[in-house]
Amino acid sequence: MSNVGERGFSLLELVIVLAIFMVAITTAVSIFASIVSQQRRILDEEELLSQASYALEYMSRAIRAAVKDDTGSCLGDSNIGYNYVLTNYDSASGFYEGIKFINQSNSNACQEFFIDLDGALKEIKNAGSAQSILSNAYNIKYGRFILNGDKNVQGSSPDDLVQPRVTILLNIQTKAQNPQEKIIQTTISQRNLNVQ
Structure with a gap:
């Protein structure tokens, strides 16, 4: 029997095909890993925004319903x-x-x-214990509460000629391996007019 008319693959051709196949597989796996990583980052960012939105809405709803302290029992006798x-x-x-x-x-x-010393956003009701508003997976890098756009004002006095506005600015950061952070801000005025 003669092998003259039969065609086959040489070892060199087989190595080249395998190399091209390996490059294609490596590229596909790399792209897939990148997509999974990006999707995880997007989901983490979405959860961060959801938590931040909840915290701001919760605080806004409460701050909007504020009333004057006519006795000083909450804000102190000087206020x-x-x-x-x-x-x-x-x-x-x-x-x-x-x-x-x-x-x-x-x-x-x-x-x-x-903002507590440990970087948690907390609330206290009626001199009770402090409760965290956000999940423990998040940290407040810094927070600002500002009245009437002036960082030097400490309280909304009855002598003010403007309706009090509270601006809240929070820099929220995840505690994950690759931390993400978002700066969010809102301004709230109380629901009822501040009429004397």
Whole structure:
């Protein structure tokens, strides 16, 4: 029998085909891994925005329902008639990191929102224990509470000629291996007019 008329693959041709196949497989796996990584990052960012949105909406709803402290029982005797008092002054940044007020929609509860030393956004109701508003998977890098656009104002006085506005700015960061952060801000005014 003669092998002259039969065609086959040489070893060189087989090596070249395998090399091309390996390059194609490696590229496909690399692209797939990149897509999975990107999808994970997008889902983490979506969860971060969802948590931040919840926290801002929760605080906004409470701050909108603030009423004057006519007795000083919540905001202190030196702040009688005030709607809001800023708390937790950060001397390094020059901003307040908390706000205290009477929440009319929560049975006139004395309520405070603040950034704790551990970087958690917390609230206290009626001098109870501090409760975290966000999941433990998130950290507040910094937070700002500002009244009427002036970082030097500590409270909304009954002598103010403007309806009090509270601006909240939060820099929220994930505690994940590849941390993501978002800066979010909102401004709220109380629901009822501040009429004397």
